[in-house]
Amino acid sequence: MTLCQYRRFRPCDGASYDSGVEVLNVFGGSRLQGDVTVPGAKNSVLKLMAAALLAEGTTTLTNVPDILDVAIMAELVRRLGCTVAHDPEAGRISIGVPAQLNHRADYDLVRRMRASICVLGPLLSRCGEVDVALPGGDNIGSRGLDMHVGGLLRMGAQVLSEHGYLHATCGRLHGARIWLDFPSVGATETILMAAVRADGVTIIDNAAREPEIVDICRMLVDMGAAITGIGTSTLEIEGVAELQPVTHAVVGDRIVAGTWAVAAVMTRGDVSVHQVDPDHLRIALEKLQECGAQVSNLEDGFRVQMDRRPLSVDVVTLPFPGFPTDLQPQFIAMNAIADGAALVTENLFEARFRFVQELARLGADVRTDGHHALVRGTTELSGAPVEATDIRAGAGLVLAGLVAEGVTTVYGVGHIDRGYADFVPNLRNLGATVERAEDSALF
Ligand code: UD1
Numbered sequence: 024m025t026l027c028q029y030r031r032f033r034p035c036d037g038a039s040y041d042s043g044v045e046v047l048n049v050f051g052g053s054r055l056q057g058d059v060t061v062p063g064a065k066n067s068v069l070k071l072m073a074a075a076l077l078a079e080g081t082t083t084l085t086n087v088p089d090i091l092d093v094a095i096m097a098e099l100v101r102r103l104g105c106t107v108a109h110d111p112e113a114g115r116i117s118i119g120v121p122a123q124l125n126h127r128a129d130y131d132l133v134r135r136m137r138a139s140i141c142v143l144g145p146l147l148s149r150c151g152e153v154d155v156a157l158p159g160g161d162n163i164g165s166r167g168l169d170m171h172v173g174g175l176l177r178m179g180a181q182v183l184s185e186h187g188y189l190h191a192t193c194g195r196l197h198g199a200r201i202w203l204d205f206p207s208v209g210a211t212e213t214i215l216m217a218a219v220r221a222d223g224v225t226i227i228d229n230a231a232r233e234p235e236i237v238d239i240c241r242m243l244v245d246m247g248a249a250i251t252g253i254g255t256s257t258l259e260i261e262g263v264a265e266l267q268p269v270t271h272a273v274v275g276d277r278i279v280a281g282t283w284a285v286a287a288v289m290t291r292g293d294v295s296v297h298q299v300d301p302d303h304l305r306i307a308l309e310k311l312q313e314c315g316a317q318v319s320n321l322e323d324g325f326r327v328q329m330d331r332r333p334l335s336v337d338v339v340t341l342p343f344p345g346f347p348t349d350l351q352p353q354f355i356a357m358n359a360i361a362d363g364a365a366l367v368t369e370n371l372f373e374a375r376f377r378f379v380q381e382l383a384r385l386g387a388d389v390r391t392d393g394h395h396a397l398v399r400g401t402t403e404l405s406g407a408p409v410e411a412t413d414i415r416a417g418a419g420l421v422l423a424g425l426v427a428e429g430v431t432t433v434y435g436v437g438h439i440d441r442g443y444a445d446f447v448p449n450l451r452n453l454g455a456t457v458e459r460a461e462d463s464a465l466f
Contacts (some may be wrong), residue, residue: 047433047447049424050456052069055292057453061280061299062088062444063273066349067235069138070212070287071242071273072096075118076103076145077220078246080268081115086298087273089444091437095136095298099128103142111327117390130187136441140209142169143191144216147180157184159435165298169208174201178214178221198223198262206256206342212239221262233343234303238274245269273387278328278349279443281307282322282418285353287327287452288316289360289426294327294453301325306346310336312346314420316359318372335363335400340370352378353420358398359387360426367396378416381409385420385427403428411435414442421446425455432462 063086071091075082087093089111097107097116103126104118121404126146133139133156147152156167168189175191177199182191185393198221211231215238217235218225230236232254241254246269249261280299287294288311301308301320308318314333319326335358336340339346358365359382369375376391382390384407388399406429411417417439424431433439436459439446450457 044434045436045464046460047421047424047428047436047439048458049406049421049433050462051404051425051429052185052321052453053290054372055286055290055425055450055453055455058297059182059449059453060297061275061282061283062086064088064235064238064276064278065090065092065442066138066208066233066278067238069096069241070141070235071271072116072118073141074087074216074242074246075268075428076105076120076124076142076149077216077243078268079120079122079267081117081119082268083270083273085115085270086275087111087114088276089114090442092136092138092442093346095132096139097314098207099132099142099436100138102129102132103146122176126150126152127154128156128289128379131198133158137304140171141212141216143189144175144213147175147191147238148196148217151194154188154436157187157189158336160179170203170207171204171213174199174203174210174227175217176260177201178217178225180217181313193244196221196262198225198260200226201228202357203227203229207435208236208342211236211258211440213244215239215250215258215260218260218262219243219250223262224264225260226258227258228256230256231342232256234274234277234300242269242271244283245271275303275369277303278347278415280304281347281350282353282422282443284308284318284325284327284423284428285350285456286422286425288314288329288333289357289422291331292453293329295321296327297323297324298323299324304347304350304382306344307350307354310338310346314357332402333357333361335365335398337366338362339368339401342371347376348372351375351417352415353422355389355396355398356387356419356423357380358400359385359389359423360402360404361400364397364399367398369394369396375416377412378419381412381420382423384409385423385431387423405429406431408434411438414438418443421450421457433460
């Protein structure tokens with residue numbers, strides 16, 4: 024399947040629309056009940072696809088989510104010279120990596136998906152040279168690259184930023200001791216993927232420890248990399264000469280799982296979430312228990328039951344194992360209908376509160392001041408048209424729509440498609456009344 028054939032590509036393509044824009048109409052009042060299976064994590068699979076570039080031959084990923092970002096990443100690796108066989112229904116993607124790769128990631132793809140930057144480390148390692156378009160900021164914040172670049176410089180690369188591209192070259196990369204100012208997910212991945220084939224030992228101190236980082240480390244180890252300290256904040260990587268292609272199952276998406284958990288609480292429902300490790304979202308699940316929900320472990324996931332209006336709960340976002348920023352909008356939506364007031368503190372992305380203005384259109388009482396949001400719970404939200412500004416904001420607005428009186432029309436569906444596979448069918452299976460529709464009012 025090519026990117027252009029991808030059925031959900033149109034909304035983000037910039038192409039003209041024949042009959043309108045896609046929206047989600049969410050009808051409030053349903054109680055979510057039943058089982059839902061979580062696909063592989065978006066934030067893992069994109070990096071695993073980049074990691075595949077490190078070994079010549081065919082690497083196959085399973086448990087791949089059927090989301091737009093995977094199609095964009097597939098197009099990117101194709102342009103780097105790989106062959107890609109993508110079966111979205113089967114959740115499988117095979118990437119045939121040639122001996123010689125192109126080393127340029129163009130702006131037209133990078134601007135659509137900031138995570139494209141994750142090819143930086145693997146391409147530098149394989150080609151000794153890389154040009155990646157600078158992604159710039161996005162709807163959740165400025166998102167710097169200084170730690171990515173700083174790490175590569177310490178490993179002997181020369182890095183230049185010109186004409187909107189990051190241009191990096193190296194003879195051979197060498198191991199180095201690198202202290203990150205902040206446990207950045209992206210910087211940890213860039214340095215890790217550059218280090219696995221470098222000369223000597225690289226130590227990353229204050230490394231990110233997200234489950235998605237652990238997933239990448241596990242795949243790299245299967246490929247032949249020598250990494251210790253996996254899952255801790257000190258990663259030690261001894262470079263090897265060559266890596267081998269592998270088959271790897273993507274870790275379950277904890278953020279999608281957490282979104283279902285919050286949906287269960289908000290709708291006073293009973294939802295069993297499968298194919299995810301509850302330890303990957305322990306703090307979020309504990310917060311839901313504080314709200315009054317019952318949370319129990321299942322063999323392959325967890326179950327959330329709720330029978331009353333949730334109590335409000337404070338949240339502070341932090342790197343893993345702290346509370347994930349990617350669940351912050353969903354928790355704001357929940358606090359908007361909870362009993363009491365909650366203080367939500369966002370420490371990672373300064374612009375993530377943008378969606379609060381949309382939530383206010385539904386009647387939510389939220390005030391923001393810098394990186395704090397004070398959410399005063401109200402007993403009722405009322406449906407209205409709203410615009411999703413990013414993936415998680417989109418999820419938060421849909422959740423709010425589930426409990427708002429009347430119909431909530433969510434614009435910006437393309438954002439939700441970037442991170443949530445089969446969102447509407449899954450919501451429907453759980454008992455929600457939601458439809459994907461074309462809004463032609465503008466045309
Ligand atoms: C990844 C996730 C994103 C998640 C985030 C934090 C993907 C595709 N995205 O984003 O969903 O919300 O982790 O869990 O995996 N920073 C710098 N300089 C750098 C690197 C980062 O200043 O060199 C800043 C960023 O601007 C941001 C913060 O550090 O404010 C966190 O960024 P980082 O952990 O790198 O997140 P991403 O990898 O961009």
